[in-house]
Amino acid sequence: MSSKPTRIEAMGTQEATGLNRGKVLIADDELSNRVVLKALLKKLGFQVIQAQDGAQAVELFEAERPSLVMMDVMMPVMDGYEATRRIKQMAGEHFVPVIFLTAMTDEAALSRCIEVGGDDFLTKPYSNTLLIAKVQAMERISGLQRDMSRLYSRMQRDEEIAEEVFSGAVTRDNVALEQIHSLLRPASVFSGDLLLTAFSPSRDLHVLLGDFTGHGLSAALGALPTSEVFRSMTAKGFAPEQILAAINDKLHELLPTGMFLAAQFVRLSRGLDHMQVFNCGMPDCYLVDGASREIKQTIESRSLPLGIAGGLGFKQEAQHIPVQIGDLILLASDGVNEARNPQGEYFGAQRLRQSIHASQGSDCILSKLSDVLDGFCLNAPQDDDISLAEIHVVPELLPAWSEGELLSAHLQEPVDDELDILDMGSDSIEFHITLRGGQLRQADPVPMLINYLQEMAGLKEHRRPLFTILTELFVNALDHGVLQMDSRLKEGPEGFSRYFERRERLLEELTSGFVRIGVRIHPEPQGGFIVIQVEDSEGFDIDARPLTPGEPPLFSGRGITLVESLCESLRFLTPGNRAEAIYRWTTA
Numbered sequence: 001m002s003s004k005p006t007r008i009e010a011m012g013t014q015e016a017t018g019l020n021r022g023k024v025l026i027a028d029d030e031l032s033n034r035v036v037l038k039a040l041l042k043k044l045g046f047q048v049i050q051a052q053d054g055a056q057a058v059e060l061f062e063a064e065r066p067s068l069v070m071m072d073v074m075m076p077v078m079d080g081y082e083a084t085r086r087i088k089q090m091a092g093e094h095f096v097p098v099i100f101l102t103a104m105t106d107e108a109a110l111s112r113c114i115e116v117g118g119d120d121f122l123t124k125p126y127s128n129t130l131l132i133a134k135v136q137a138m139e140r141i142s143g144l145q146r147d148m149s150r151l152y153s154r155m156q157r158d159e160e161i162a163e164e165v166f167s168g169a170v171t172r173d174n175v176a177l178e179q180i181h182s183l184l185r186p187a188s189v190f191s192g193d194l195l196l197t198a199f200s201p202s203r204d205l206h207v208l209l210g211d212f213t214g215h216g217l218s219a220a221l222g223a224l225p226t227s228e229v230f231r232s233m234t235a236k237g238f239a240p241e242q243i244l245a246a247i248n249d250k251l252h253e254l255l256p257t258g259m260f261l262a263a264q265f266v267r268l269s270r271g272l273d274h275m276q277v278f279n280c281g282m283p284d285c286y287l288v289d290g291a292s293r294e295i296k297q298t299i300e301s302r303s304l305p306l307g308i309a310g311g312l313g314f315k316q317e318a319q320h321i322p323v324q325i326g327d328l329i330l331l332a333s334d335g336v337n338e339a340r341n342p343q344g345e346y347f348g349a350q351r352l353r354q355s356i357h358a359s360q361g362s363d364c365i366l367s368k369l370s371d372v373l374d375g376f377c378l379n380a381p382q383d384d385d386i387s388l389a390e391i392h393v394v395p396e397l398l399p400a401w402s403e404g405e406l407l408s409a410h411l412q413e414p415v416d417d418e419l420d421i422l423d424m425g426s427d428s429i430e431f432h433i434t435l436r437g438g439q440l441r442q443a444d445p446v447p448m449l450i451n452y453l454q455e456m457a458g459l460k461e462h463r464r465p466l467f468t469i470l471t472e473l474f475v476n477a478l479d480h481g482v483l484q485m486d487s488r489l490k491e492g493p494e495g496f497s498r499y500f501e502r503r504e505r506l507l508e509e510l511t512s513g514f515v516r517i518g519v520r521i522h523p524e525p526q527g528g529f530i531v532i533q534v535e536d537s538e539g540f541d542i543d544a545r546p547l548t549p550g551e552p553p554l555f556s557g558r559g560i561t562l563v564e565s566l567c568e569s570l571r572f573l574t575p576g577n578r579a580e581a582i583y584r585w586t587t588a
Contacts, residue, residue, distance in 0.1 A: 007262070021045040021139070022067035026391060026548065027057035027083060028101060029075045033124070037070060037101075040131055054078030061096075068138060070122065070352045074121050075160075081116045088117035089293060095145040097138040132162055137256045169229045174234040175199055180207065180307050183366045185335075185386040193387035194223045198234040201450065201467030203270040205397055210263040210306075210325045211282065211333040211388050221435040222261060225250050236447040237467050241314040244306065248314075251307030260307040264299075264331045268323070271558055272393055274496045275329065277319045281305030283334050284349065286356065290326035290392070294359040295353060321499040329391040330356065330365055334415065336382035339373060342380045347373065366390050368453070426445055430520040441507040442513060446470045449519065453530075464567045466530070473534040473579050474515060479503065481536030481577055483511040513537040527586035529568065539577030 015512055024046045028034050031052075033166055038048045042354050049064055053058040055078040057071065061355070069087060073080040103124040106288040110121065119141075122132055172179075173226060174197045192212040194489055213223050228249055233243045244265055262281035269275065278286060279301040286296040303317040323329075332352065359368035366388055373386070384538045391397070431452065433445050450467050453459050480483045483506045489499040518533040564570045567581045 008062050008365065008540055016501050022069060023047045023049060024058055024068045025049050025051065025064065025066040027051040027068045027080065027313060027528055028070075028072040029053055030072070033072070033101065033126075037131075038125055040128055041135075042125065042131065043532060044135060046427060053078055054083030057083045058090075062090060062144060065487065067096065067142065068135070069096060070100045071098050071118070071336065072103055073104065073109070079113060082360075084113075084118055084562070093149070093559065097142060099134060099138065106366050118314065156514060169224045170194055170196070173198070173231060176205060176397050178216060179392045180573045181364050181366050181390040181392070183388040185252045187335070187385050191385045191387070193385040194226065196227055197228045198231055199399060200234050200267075201237045201464045202471055203464065203468070205266075205268040205270075205391075205398060207232070207238065207266045207268070207331070207389065208263055209282070209333065209343060209387060210261050211332040211335070211385070211387065212261050213259045222251055222255055222259070225254060228263065233447075234459065237309055237444075237450055237471070239444060239448050240265050240278060240317060241278060242444065244280065244314045245312060246302055248306040250312050252310040255307045258381055260305040262305040262334070264516070265506060266391065268330070268393070268397070270398055272323065272325055272395065272398065274320060274322045277321060278303065278314055278317055278573055279319070280314075280317070283332055283337055285332065286330045286353075287321060287323065287363065288328040288330060288356055291360075293357050293365070295356060296327070315504070318500070320496045322496045323393050325393055326395040328365060329393065331389040331391075333385065335371070335382075335386040336388060339377050339386060340380050340383065341376050342378055348467055351376070364392070373518040383445070420447050428520050428522045430518070432516065432518045434516040436514040437511050440482065440513065441510055445517060446474055453521070459530075459585070462583075466583065469532060469563050469566055469581055470517070470534075470562045473532065474517065476560065476579065477515045477534050477536035478578075480540040481538045482510070482539070483507070484538060527584065529582055529584040532581045532583070533578060535578040537577070539575050 008576070019484045021044060024041050026034050026037050026048060027039075027050075028037070029052050034050050034052075038050065041048050046068070049060055049066060051060050053075045054393045057069070058078070060066075061069065062497055069084075071084055074084075078515045080100060082090045084100075087096065087098065097119040098117060099122050101122050101124060102110075102113070113121065117139065121132060122134060138293045171194075174195070174306075176197055176199075180197055184191060184193065184195065186193070194208075194210045194212075195204065196208040196210075209228060229247045230243060231350055232244060238246075244263070245261075247261070248274060260281075263278075264280070264282045264285050265278040266285075267276040275287075277285065277299045279299050280303045281301050282305075284303075285299045287299070288293050290297055299319055301321070303314060304312065306312075335346055336352060337349050341347075355369045355372045356365055357367040358372070362368050362510065369388065394414060412507070413427070433449065435443055446467060452461060453466060454463060459466065480487070483503065485503060486497070486504070487499075489502065490496055492498075514537045517534045518531075518535075520531045522528050522530070560570070566583065570579065572579050
């Protein structure tokens with residue numbers, strides 16, 4: 001017998017039924033069986049092609065791409081099991097039903113038909129009624145599969161478009177990406193994790209790594225409001241605890257019950273000497289020695305994730321940690337610890353710490369950790385989004401003051417040293433704000449003052465230096481004036497934690513005292529100048545502030561030194577409870 005089907009068998013014939021229901025491949029080594037089936041299928045409106053063994057069936061399927069296959073089990077050259085397996089492999093995601101033709105009743109043989117990809121059985125001798133029913137059932141399934149594929153393709157395309165929009169809106173304004181390495185592996189098109197970075201006006205770095213409940217589109221819906229609050233409040237100079245509280249309230253209002261955002265928030269000081277960390281329901285994050293890769297400190301979660309309850313405060317949950325140039329800060333979502341290998345074993349925190357130690361000698365921790373994760377997970381399915389961020393504490397991480405900002409005070413003639421803030425021209429703008437007692441514990445006046453300066457005087461380009469000047473003078477008056485704190489508390493490994501713990505305790509007990517800020521803007525034809533006076537109720541020893549000339553400050557005085565570099569003049573007036581700074585700007 002020829003190994004190739006005849007031209008007539010391969011092409012098939014079609015009666016003039018007026019129907020065209022597609023093409024059917026009959027694979028059977030018995031000619032009589034093929035003839036009977038062919039006649040029945042032609043009456044149903046199908047075009048029929050025939051193969052007399054499994055090998056021919058595979059060849060004809062590849063050439064003709066029929067919509068239905070009728071497959072005998074026992075055939076020469078290649079049996080129906082192997083032919084079906086290859087046909088299903090060639091069909092890929094496209095559903096092509098295979099109905100096995102068999103007279104067998106052995107359950108093991110029938111089970112194997114299903115294992116290799118068979119979809120139904122037709123028992124010999126063939127029943128016209130049963131054949132019609134099975135063909136119609138396969139057509140309905142094929143139709144549903146096509147509808148599902150179209151819907152899935154449309155959904156995928158919509159998700160891809162939405163992902164581009166979300167990624168653009170959420171991540172496009174991230175900063176310092178050359179010094180902040182990240183590893184982001186979403187479990188689906190949409191990631192429920194997000195990484196946000198931004199500089200405050202004072203050039204502190206804010207980093208937020210967040211993990212929404214679940215993953216996919218539903219988990220990403222909170223990313224937009226979170227990023228909007230994070231960026232707008234960071235740009236206005238709000239403190240991390242205020243930003244977290246605002247994000248928490250926004251998510252509590254928007255998200256359904258049971259959905260929340262676990263987050264790690266790091267504020268790295270512009271001096272690169274300490275960081276403030278908030279861990280809200282996330283796994284541990286780590287401060288790592290850059291050279292030895294020894295873990296210097298583990299930062300555990302201290303507060304609830306965001307969005308679970310409204311009105312939460314985060315000030316008490318802050319962890320103040322000293323850092324050094326060359327240190328690394330590693331943030332990670334729970335998708336890392338919960339990554340699984342093919343045996344179902346979790347990656348876990350211990351392997352993460354071991355990977356950190358093993359990264360010694362590499363440029364970054366993530367390059368080593370990525371390889372370790374890949375070797376552990378292999379081809380196991382990814383259950384959750386995997387996200388890590390590695391912050392390199394290096395001078396290049398933070399933006400430098402521009403030459404224009406640093407030298408703005410020297411571009412015009414200096415203002416008279418005896419200038420009084422209340423004695424200026426009629427074109428000036430003047431305002432004052434006073435905070436007393438408990439208000440000093442709850443309010444931060446600097447963002448409000450900066451926004452006022454920006455809107456009233458059009459000083460948007462000078463937002464950063466003005467923010468730094470106002471912040472340093474206000475904090476100096478509050479800490480060393482009203483609270484009578486000593487900066488020497490910051491010395492030593494636990495100095496920053498000790499200092500800020502004492503500060504929080506004194507603020508909680510504060511019932512008296514005040515800080516008054518006065519600002520007067522004096523415009524001129526080619527620019528202008530601003531006089532800022534900050535007065536507190538107690539004062540401090542102004543003779544103790546100066547450092548040895550030329551000696552760099554260690555743990556105190558650096559903020560005031562920076563203010564002096566930004567201002568035309570800075571002076572502390574006896575008895576030490578009032579500071580006056582003059583900042584000048586020019587216009588082109």
